[in-house]
Amino acid sequence: MRSQFSEEMLARMYEGGAVAVLVIDDAKNAVPTAKALWEGGVRAMELTLRTPAALEALRLVRKEVPEMLAGVGTILTPEQVQTVADAKADFGVAPGLNEDVVRAAQQAGLPFAPGIMTPSEIEKAVALGCRELKLFPAEPLGGMKYLQSIAAPYNHLELRYLPLGGLTLANIDAYVASPLLLALGGSWIASRKLIQEQRWDAIAQNAQDTREKIDQIRKECL
Numbered sequence: 001m002r003s004q005f006s007e008e009m010l011a012r013m014y015e016g017g018a019v020a021v022l023v024i025d026d027a028k029n030a031v032p033t034a035k036a037l038w039e040g041g042v043r044a045m046e047l048t049l050r051t052p053a054a055l056e057a058l059r060l061v062r063k064e065v066p067e068m069l070a071g072v073g074t075i076l077t078p079e080q081v082q083t084v085a086d087a088k089a090d091f092g093v094a095p096g097l098n099e100d101v102v103r104a105a106q107q108a109g110l111p112f113a114p115g116i117m118t119p120s121e122i123e124k125a126v127a128l129g130c131r132e133l134k135l136f137p138a139e140p141l142g143g144m145k146y147l148q149s150i151a152a153p154y155n156h157l158e159l160r161y162l163p164l165g166g167l168t169l170a171n172i173d174a175y176v177a178s179p180l181l182l183a184l185g186g187s188w189i190a191s192r193k194l195i196q197e198q199r200w201d202a203i204a205q206n207a208q209d210t211r212e213k214i215d216q217i218r219k220e221c222l
Helices: 007-016 027-040 054-064 078-086 099-108 119-127 143-157 173-177 192-196 200-221
Strands: 018-022 044-048 069-073 132-135 160-163 184-186
Touching: 007 018, 007 044, 007 069, 018 027, 018 200, 027 044, 027 054, 027 192, 027 200, 044 054, 054 069, 054 078, 078 099, 119 143, 143 160, 143 173, 160 184, 173 200, 184 200, 192 200
Parallel strands: 018 044, 018 184, 044 069, 132 160
Antiparallel strands: none
16 A cells, blocks of 8 residues: 655655654744754654644744644544644654544545554554554664564565654664664654753754764665
């Protein structure tokens, strides 16, 4: 089956290598955060629906930093799917696999990656037409070794994974080197605390460090 993500979006996510996972408490901080990420070389962000400011933050980023690939995470209900689609999110992500949410995303035309953590969930996601899957929580489950194990029976389907949960700059090497990876999900790049404190230089530096490490690992794998 064909991916719900366009070839252009898949290419942009893979080339960028990392998706900054954000918790925004004040929408006014969204644009400076996006600009700091872009300055450092991170080209995609996931605004989590954990605060009331998330959707307004998305709208501001889409308007002021249109070059940024801006998606929304923690989508838990079909109603949220439509709201996110109406706000012009580039893609949607969820921590788990809710069949109603997946179908709502398909109906809304929202590229969507559900969360999985078992082979059974992979099979359910595939049956629903998903080809991009979020592994969550990646590190507590066993990291890249775990993903390689559960993904092996499905490698012929060319599924791509977005690992998230417990990742840091110190432990991303095996993920980046794997052909299973679409992009990393990283909350360490622009933590909630850094955003609240408006430490844009620190966020830009984290993004640059992440970008440089991904490029280095990929170069070594050639």
